[in-house]
Amino acid sequence: MPDIVTEIIHKYNYWLYIILMMIGLYAMIAKNNLIKKLIGMNIFQTAIILFFISIGYKEDATIPIIVGGHGPEMSHQAIEAAQYMNPLPHVLMLTAIVVSVATLGVALALVIMVYQRYQTLEEDEIRMRVTQ
Amino acid sequence: MIAANYPALLVLSPLLAAFVNAALIWVDRRLCYPVTILGLAASALCAWKLLLQVLEEGAVSYWFGGWPPPMGIELYIDKLNILVLLVICVVSLVNIVASKRNIHAELGIKDATFYVIYLLFVTGILGVTATADLFNLYVLIEIASLASYGLLAMGNRDRAPWASLNYVFLGVIGASFYLLGVGYLYIMTGSLNMFDVHSLLPSIMGSSAIVVAFVFCLIGVWIKMALFPLHGWLPNAYAYAPVSASRIIAPLMTKVMIYVMIRLMLSVFGYQYVFEDLQLQSFVLILASVAILAGALLALAQQDLTKMLVYIIVCEVGYMVGGAWLGNANGMTGAILHIVNDALMTFALFLVLGNIAYVHKKTSFQDLRGIFGSMPWTMAGFVLAGVSIIGVPPTCGFFSKWYLIVGGIEAGAWIFVAALILSSLASAVLVFRVVEIAFFPAEDEEHGGHGHQEAVLNEAPLPMLGSLGLVGAGLIAVGVWSGFVVQKIIVPFVHQGMS
Numbered sequence: 001m002p003d004i005v006t007e008i009i010h011k012y013n014y015w016l017y018i019i020l021m022m023i024g025l026y027a028m029i030a031k032n033n034l035i036k037k038l039i040g041m042n043i044f045q046t047a048i049i050l051f052f053i054s055i056g057y058k059e060d061a062t063i064p065i066i067v068g069g070h071g072p073e074m075s076h077q078a079i080e081a082a083q084y085m086n087p088l089p090h091v092l093m094l095t096a097i098v099v100s101v102a103t104l105g106v107a108l109a110l111v112i113m114v115y116q117r118y119q120t121l122e123e124d125e126i127r128m129r130v131t132q
Numbered sequence: 133m134i135a136a137n138y139p140a141l142l143v144l145s146p147l148l149a150a151f152v153n154a155a156l157i158w159v160d161r162r163l164c165y166p167v168t169i170l171g172l173a174a175s176a177l178c179a180w181k182l183l184l185q186v187l188e189e190g191a192v193s194y195w196f197g198g199w200p201p202p203m204g205i206e207l208y209i210d211k212l213n214i215l216v217l218l219v220i221c222v223v224s225l226v227n228i229v230a231s232k233r234n235i236h237a238e239l240g241i242k243d244a245t246f247y248v249i250y251l252l253f254v255t256g257i258l259g260v261t262a263t264a265d266l267f268n269l270y271v272l273i274e275i276a277s278l279a280s281y282g283l284l285a286m287g288n289r290d291r292a293p294w295a296s297l298n299y300v301f302l303g304v305i306g307a308s309f310y311l312l313g314v315g316y317l318y319i320m321t322g323s324l325n326m327f328d329v330h331s332l333l334p335s336i337m338g339s340s341a342i343v344v345a346f347v348f349c350l351i352g353v354w355i356k357m358a359l360f361p362l363h364g365w366l367p368n369a370y371a372y373a374p375v376s377a378s379r380i381i382a383p384l385m386t387k388v389m390i391y392v393m394i395r396l397m398l399s400v401f402g403y404q405y406v407f408e409d410l411q412l413q414s415f416v417l418i419l420a421s422v423a424i425l426a427g428a429l430l431a432l433a434q435q436d437l438t439k440m441l442v443y444i445i446v447c448e449v450g451y452m453v454g455g456a457w458l459g460n461a462n463g464m465t466g467a468i469l470h471i472v473n474d475a476l477m478t479f480a481l482f483l484v485l486g487n488i489a490y491v492h493k494k495t496s497f498q499d500l501r502g503i504f505g506s507m508p509w510t511m512a513g514f515v516l517a518g519v520s521i522i523g524v525p526p527t528c529g530f531f532s533k534w535y536l537i538v539g540g541i542e543a544g545a546w547i548f549v550a551a552l553i554l555s556s557l558a559s560a561v562l563v564f565r566v567v568e569i570a571f572f573p574a575e576d577e578e579h580g581g582h583g584h585q586e587a588v589l590n591e592a593p594l595p596m597l598g599s600l601g602l603v604g605a606g607l608i609a610v611g612v613w614s615g616f617v618v619q620k621i622i623v624p625f626v627h628q629g630m631s
Contacts, residue, residue, distance in 0.1 A: 034297070041300075044308060048308050048312055051315055055319055096270075099270075102278055103274070107301075110293045113293035114294050114297060117290060126294060
């Protein structure tokens with residue numbers, strides 16, 4: 001039993017992202033209001049962004065910029081990869097954030113179109129009016 | 133100079149045309165159409181040149197900015213994706229030629245906006261097909277998806293935005309699952325280049341994280357391609373869209389995602405891992421068989437030509453997923469050939485739909501009565517495409533079905549073979565039902581007591597008929613030349629991928 005607890009504490013970032021993802025998924029499936037669904041969708045995407053960010057993190061590491069500047073006297077100095085965080089997941093997530101912002105924008109525009117047509121954001125009411 | 137940059141030009145020329153178009157909206161909207169044609173034609177030319185190059189010298193690898201692959205971003209074009217690229221270019225070009233009047237009739241002043249989003253969609257799917265980088269694949273899937281949300285929402289104002297919104301929700305879940313899978317792969321290998329990942333994987337194959345990565349990627353791609361239990365977003369999104377949008381998204385989006393699945397299976401995870409280490413094969417085959425039967429049954433239940441066609445797509449997705457998972461060369465050959473064939477067949481059917489929608493505005497079965505009299509050429513195109521869907525020899529549908537069935541028998545997947553044959557019967561029923569309805573004139577005319585009235589010829593305009601004729605000829609040409617395509621292009625790739 002203590003094994004599992006230490007395992008959970010040791011990899012808390014994975015558990016956090018899974019919990020966030022499930023909250024987002026729950027909101028997308030169970031909520032009736034379109035805006036709440038959108039918020040759930042955004043939580044879902046953010047969870048994955050957090051997951052990527054957390055895998056680039058390292059204990060006691062710094063940003064990947066060589067301290068002390070540059071120039072010929074720096075080039076011989078060995079670079080210890082262990083001292084620096086991996087910048088790639090962070091850079092990837094910049095792109096993913098842009099994608100999720102774009103998705104949210106398109107989705108909000110669609111919600112506005114739906115609202116203009118049906119004067120409501122509750123999904124069951126929209127469904128009722130569609131089948132009429 | 134230009135010859136070396138064909139892969140980049142292939143993807144970038146529609147993007148450039150989109151930017152030029154976005155600027156031209158403010159100058160003169162009439163210029164947008166020629167620019168669109170120009171951008172797509174440039175892509176098609178690049179794809180054709182690349183096909184010749186790939187046939188002669190083998191795979192083409194393009195390094196952006198001259199950075200070599202594991203570090204830099206690579207476009208990789210080999211015998212598998214050049215076929216898909218060529219189909220995308222041809223379909224998008226022919227569609228825009230055929231759609232000009234549809235777009236004007238349905239969208240009016242918004243036509244220039246439509247062209248811009250259309251070009252972005254083509255950029256997205258071309259990029260998905262050409263890239264060799266797993267993260268870029270995600271970004272380009274999202275570009276194509278975002279463009280398709282926009283295109284699909286431009287249709288019927290009552291239903292299209294809501295249908296498109298549901299597509300957004302499921303599309304985001306699909307793409308996010310794929311991204312999650314890529315994340316796990318990145319943790320395990322530290323690389324995002326497909327071929328680099330492939331070379332790094334064998335040492336860590338036992339890890340459960342790799343299984344999770346594969347399953348996440350697979351589920352993401354399945355949602356995007358609308359495999360049966362995950363197909364819920366597709367019917368409404370396509371049925372209420374403007375016909376000129378649905379007839380490019382319907383043939384291409386699902387096929388491109390199937391290409392992505394085959395690419396992941398063969399080039400990233402590898403034959404050994406997918407078919408021998410993982411025990412998923414029988415499960416996926418049952419899933420595919422259920423998808424085929426469910427798609428066919430749902431198509432039989434429809435009373436509207438548009439809805440019938442979208443459920444045929446659900447059915448055909450099952451064919452290709454099943455073929456790819458048979459795990460032998462014939463099944464894989466059939467699946468790849470069916471990507472090309474099904475894109476053309478679906479495109480031909482949606483062209484027919486576009487012609488009918490342009491002339492009659494309605495596509496339910498009651499409105500199709502006696503349509504043979506007024507639109508003989510369009511309906512001839514429907515019969516040809518329908519015959520191809522059923523799988524009658526001179527047309528291309530027969531050959532891919534043949535490979536799929538032979539592969540199914542070799543693998544002993546009898547449920548899959550039975551599903552294939554049953555769904556072929558179902559599609560025969562579907563096609564002949566439409567032909568029967570369309571052949572006999574409307575009942576009220578017969579009961580009117582005026583005898584047999586001569587139907588007034590009311591055909592679609594020439595560009596639309598010409599495109600349909602071209603695609604119809606293409607259906608037969610691809611069928612006749614399928615031996616060449618299989619021997620020169622598909623079989624070498626399949627043998628390399630499955631060894």
